[in-house]
Amino acid sequence: MACKYCEKPWFWKKVGRCQRCMIQLAFLSIITWVLWWYLGKHSPKSIESISILVAGFAFHSLLFLHLWMRFVILPWRRSKFNIKT
Template sequence: MSCHQCDESIFIQKLGRCYRCMAQLSLLSLIGWPLWWWFFAEQPKTVESIGVLFFCVAFSGLLFVHLLFWWYYRIKNSKPSA
């Protein structure tokens, strides 16, 4: 990764701050879920279906955690107006 946060911080500090990671996870989720639905939803117990489902859940889960931290940092850094 080439962004400033990815080069100099540990994993937990990147959550919610790395927009490149969030964009990649969004793209992978948008590609993975329809792929699973179109090709593997009819046979959910096959090895291929479980593998694609595992990756889709992992991409979406990590994206969710990124968005949760992003929201937390935005709330934390907003100052109430007096």
């Protein structure tokens, strides 16, 4: 990866800091939900539909975690410990 945060080995050091990862997750989330809408909505109990749903929820959850860390946790830590960036 090109980002200095993405080269770190520990997950919690990376999450919420890499804009490139967040953009990729946003596109993957949108593409997955649109794909499910067109391909899986008519038969929601099929294996294909369930797998697209699981992927959509995984991408969406990881995106939510990134955004939560970026806009809630990191600013709170900076203000709590008075860290300048």
